[in-house]
Amino acid sequence: MSTPFSRRFQLVVEQICQGNKKQFAELTGKSASHIYRICRGASRPSMTYLQELYDEFKVDLNWLLTGEESSGQKAGTASSKDLVFAPMFDVEASAGAGALVQSEDIVEHFGFNKNWLSSHLRVSSDNLAFVTVNGDSMVPTLEDGDMILVDMSQQQVHREGIYLITTEDGLVTKRLKSDKNALQVISDNPDYPSWTIDPQNADQYRVAGKVIWNGRKV
Structure with a gap:
């Protein structure tokens, strides 16, 4: 197909x-x-x-x-603008109960035009990476098998968004919302309960980056 x-x-x-x-x-x-x-x-x-x-x-x-044409360029011809190459890691980020990280080998790279990243995603960082979603806790926002692009430079939660989190059980993708001295960890799927990262358990978690884009099969 x-x-x-x-x-x-x-x-x-x-x-x-x-x-x-x-x-x-x-x-x-x-x-x-x-x-x-x-x-x-x-x-x-x-x-x-x-x-x-x-x-x-x-x-x-x-x-x-x-599929995005560079400004002033014919489709298929070269752009004079630099590309950012985001590695695709051989890991899965759980959108469920937690997925153990078995490998962090790079299996592929994907190129993005810097101007496209800036204008469409409001991103200027070149510290980007792809991982694959595993599970349904973030449905309908993220689905099982989605490829998500993570800005690894955004490790502070200044505003609500979907983040990649390192836990003792592996990587998870969750919506994070700042709440005073804590972070509310929210699943978009209402079948999954929310939980909290606070000073008492903060050493068990690390925000690895912010999810800025996702791709899936149509």
Whole structure:
């Protein structure tokens, strides 16, 4: 099944090789079957390969990855603006009872245009990371399997929002709300009770960052 990414990738193939996937594969050092899988939505290219497309053909990675065209640029062409590359960690952030962190290996990178981050998400930090949501306690805001983008520089709760929290049992995603000398930890799913981080238990928790964006399958 095709995906928005695979359809944009096909546009790149059309622009560079007039849609000839075999020729595109030879030109970019990949097997034809791999290019066909990407165009069908059955596979995703590595960040290394995407970086090669940028270096060799000036493909706009921001547009390719997010669908957002850089200002003044034609879709698929390079942007002169810098990209921020956010690593995707091999961990799950529980939106349930708690998920143990088994690994923190980087499995992929995703590129975002700095101007897009600033104008759409009001973010200027380049300390960003992706993790995957596990569980249903944040439904309907976050669903099981969602990819969430976390600004790891926002570790102080100045206003209500959804944050990534390190606990003794692993990572959790919860809504945090400041309440005097404590933090209310809220699940958007009413089936899950709220709890509190206060001076008595604060050493058991750490705010790892603020969730600023999420992506899911349509």
